[in-house]
Amino acid sequence: MSAQQIPQDAQVNIISKNEKKARELIKKFNLKAVPGISRVTFKQRGNLIYAIDQPDVYRSAAGTYIVFGEAKVDDMNQRIAEAQKAAEAESAMTAAADDKSPAAITADMEKVALDAATASNEEEEEEEGEVDDSGLDQKDIEIIVEQTGVSRAKAVKALRSHDGDMVNAIMELSS
Known part of the structure; x- marks a missing residue:
C-alpha cells in the first residue's frame, strides 16, 4: 500500500526495518510493555529537551527502559519566551477590559446604588397602594x-x- 492510498484521517505507524528488528528482539528478551505513558523527555544541558510524544515504552526485569517513538527537539528557552509573550498579551487585554481607575470604580458604585434604590422604590410603590x-x-x-x-x-x-x-x-x- 503506498502513501497515496492511505486515507487522510487514518492512524498509521510506519516502522523502519531497524525498528522492526528491535521490536522482534524485545519479544525474545521478555520485556514488558509499560502502558499509560503519554510523553517521554530527555534533558540536555542548556535547556535543550528531546521529547517523544505517544511513545512505546518497554521495561526489563532489571529496570532498564526502552523507548520507541519519534524524538523531537524542544527548546525550553523558546517555550518560555512564547509563554511570556502570551501572558503579556493576555494581561494587556485584561487591563483594557478591567479599568480599575478611581473614577471607573466610583462610577460602578454609583450605578449599583442607583439600581438598588430604583428597585426598592418600585417595591415600596407596589406595597403603598390601597390595602x-x-x-x-x-x-x-x-x-x-x-x-x-x-x-x-x-x-x-x-x-x-x-x-x-x-x-x-x-x-x-x-x-
Missing part, C-alpha cells in the same frame, strides 16, 4: 408593623397567609 384589611384586627396589624418594621401591606399579607395568627405572621416577617 384590603377587612376581617383583620387593626391593632394586630399595627403590632406586626411595630415589631417587624415592615410596611402595612406586608403585615396584612402575612396575617392573611396565616389566617390571622399574629405569632406566625411575626415569625415569618422577622426571619
